Amino acid sequence: MLVDLRPTERLRKDNGAAVASVLGSIMHAVGDESLDLDHLRIVCDWVQYKNSFREAVEIRPILNGSAHEQLEIGVDLRRTASTQYDVNAEMSRALARRDESDRHHLEPWGRTTASLIWSFNSLYWKALGLWEAVSGRPYEQALPGGESDARNAAAARDTITRLFAIWDGLAERRALPDQLHVLEIGVGNGSQARVWLDTFVEIDREAGRDYYRRLHYLMGDYSPHLLDVARAQVRHHEDHTSTIVLDATKPSNTLGFLKYKTFFVYISNVYDNLPTDEIARIDGHLFQVETRAYLAAAPAAAIAASINATAGELPDLIARLLRLGPELLAETEPRRFADAHAAVRFWAAVWEAIGLEERYVALPPLDEYEFAPGINGEVLRPLMEAHGDVRMHVSNGAAASFVDTLPLLHPHGILECHDIFVTNLEGYANAFRGPGKYEGSVVNWVNGNVLAALGGRRGFDVAFRKFAFRTGSNITTMTAEVRE
Numbered sequence: 001m002l003v004d005l006r007p008t009e010r011l012r013k014d015n016g017a018a019v020a021s022v023l024g025s026i027m028h029a030v031g032d033e034s035l036d037l038d039h040l041r042i043v044c045d046w047v048q049y050k051n052s053f054r055e056a057v058e059i060r061p062i063l064n065g066s067a068h069e070q071l072e073i074g075v076d077l078r079r080t081a082s083t084q085y086d087v088n089a090e091m092s093r094a095l096a097r098r099d100e101s102d103r104h105h106l107e108p109w110g111r112t113t114a115s116l117i118w119s120f121n122s123l124y125w126k127a128l129g130l131w132e133a134v135s136g137r138p139y140e141q142a143l144p145g146g147e148s149d150a151r152n153a154a155a156a157r158d159t160i161t162r163l164f165a166i167w168d169g170l171a172e173r174r175a176l177p178d179q180l181h182v183l184e185i186g187v188g189n190g191s192q193a194r195v196w197l198d199t200f201v202e203i204d205r206e207a208g209r210d211y212y213r214r215l216h217y218l219m220g221d222y223s224p225h226l227l228d229v230a231r232a233q234v235r236h237h238e239d240h241t242s243t244i245v246l247d248a249t250k251p252s253n254t255l256g257f258l259k260y261k262t263f264f265v266y267i268s269n270v271y272d273n274l275p276t277d278e279i280a281r282i283d284g285h286l287f288q289v290e291t292r293a294y295l296a297a298a299p300a301a302a303i304a305a306s307i308n309a310t311a312g313e314l315p316d317l318i319a320r321l322l323r324l325g326p327e328l329l330a331e332t333e334p335r336r337f338a339d340a341h342a343a344v345r346f347w348a349a350v351w352e353a354i355g356l357e358e359r360y361v362a363l364p365p366l367d368e369y370e371f372a373p374g375i376n377g378e379v380l381r382p383l384m385e386a387h388g389d390v391r392m393h394v395s396n397g398a399a400a401s402f403v404d405t406l407p408l409l410h411p412h413g414i415l416e417c418h419d420i421f422v423t424n425l426e427g428y429a430n431a432f433r434g435p436g437k438y439e440g441s442v443v444n445w446v447n448g449n450v451l452a453a454l455g456g457r458r459g460f461d462v463a464f465r466k467f468a469f470r471t472g473s474n475i476t477t478m479t480a481e482v483r484e
């Protein structure tokens with residue numbers, strides 16, 4: 001039996017006694033059950049997100065194709081270490097569920113990138129106005145630190161100064177095009193664009209270059225609602241900005257006209273919001289983490305009762321919510337939802353209750369694992385082979401977005417990304433990296449190793465440094481530039 005205690009930082013704090021007591025309870029529960037200890041793993045994470053898709057105790061079958069099915073018991077130390085928590089009872093319930101589940105499953109097992117949690121995520125951004133009206137909380141308040149580092153003026157100044165140096169060099173060689181294109185993907189409420197453009201104007205005045213006259217700042221997002229909000233933020237720059245609806249995972253589909261022309265691509269807190277799978281190496285074998293979304297019996301009953309439905313009707317209502325959005329759902333189901341706000345309350349209750357069951361399934365050979373369009377899993381091999389057993393995110397959506405954005409860059413252009421990155425695979429062993437829920441959206445740390453490998457193969461230098469403009473920030477700045 002293997003016991004893996006992941007949250008090393010947390011264990012160093014004052015939690016030692018509580019964690020010891022959780023471990024004692026686990027050993028007790030395991031002893032009572034007829035579990036094959038030879039095939040048992042216990043993995044303890046400290047799930048820092050107030051809301052996530054995990055129960056405090058999870059059972060994860062490891063389907064290795066042999067008669068001896070292994071089992072992983074996942075424990076969230078943060079919740080189980082609290083004094084009111086009865087770990088024994090929770091373990092027994094989780095183990096009993098293996099034989100008879102009382103959960104309402106909302107989808108079949110599959111890769112997490114295919115899960116409906118991503119439809120919830122995109123609904124959140126597209127119907128954010130309604131969500132915020134009902135919750136009373138703007139999305140930025142839900143970010144760690146209460147605001148986005150994207151609107152940090154010192155960070156903007158740093159980048160713009162670098163851009164000016166590049167443009168000065170090109171101008172000297174008479175190689176500077178007339179139009180200076182900048183692209184932001186995933187603009188949120190447009191605060192970053194406003195700070196960036198205001199700072200640009202200041203620096204341009206100070207430097208007397210007249211670059212602002214030639215600047216064109218394009219804001220891309222898949223949420224028309226947010227593009228409207230962002231456009232309003234930068235109204236005073238309206239001659240130099242435009243907005244475009246695009247899918248961040250395939251920017252080239254919409255932005256082909258910018259190929260090799262964009263001097264600066266900015267993307268902040270978006271990669272952590274794009275779909276991702278997880279893969280794992282267990283005892284030297286590779287596995288895909290498969291998931292399926294469910295509602296536990298008690299919240300399903302309460303939610304169903306609140307709209308005069310049965311729990312059995314929920315999967316269909318949820319599918320319609322995701323397809324139609326809250327406004328149309330309320331129109332088509334007036335008996336259940338008095339108005340769009342009532343449909344949003346239903347949505348929020350479902351979202352809060354949604355969990356993801358997990359199991360490990362043997363991964364196909366890496367060269368057959370397509371983790372983003374046109375990219376097979378070969379790029380993962382060095383990562384999976386060099387580090388022993390590991391469970392990590394593949395960052396499929398971020399990888400697709402990154403690879404499809406690079407061709408838009410001018411040969412002297414820079415892609416800059418602010419996000420939560422794991423840049424060293426050790427990072428997966430010492431903390432929980434998602435998925436978590438922020439308001440109605442999904443968050444996962446981004447596997448920087450994958451992006452660095454993909455960029456490197458395409459002739460780009462990919463560098464990571466700690467975000468330098470706010471102390472205590474866990475944001476990393478990633479840059480990609482054509483290798484000299």
Ligand SMILES: C[S@@+](CC[C@H](N)C(=O)[O-])C[C@H]1O[C@@H](n2cnc3c(N)ncnc32)[C@H](O)[C@@H]1O
Pocket residue numbers: 125126148149150185186187188189192220221222223226246247248249267268269270273274
């Ligand atoms: C967490 S917000 C970040 C906003 C802003 N960049 C910031 O740092 O505050 C994520 C943004 O990415 C957008 N987004 C998420 N997935 C996307 C996708 N697949 N295509 C386009 N935009 C997407 C959302 O609509 C939202 O504007």
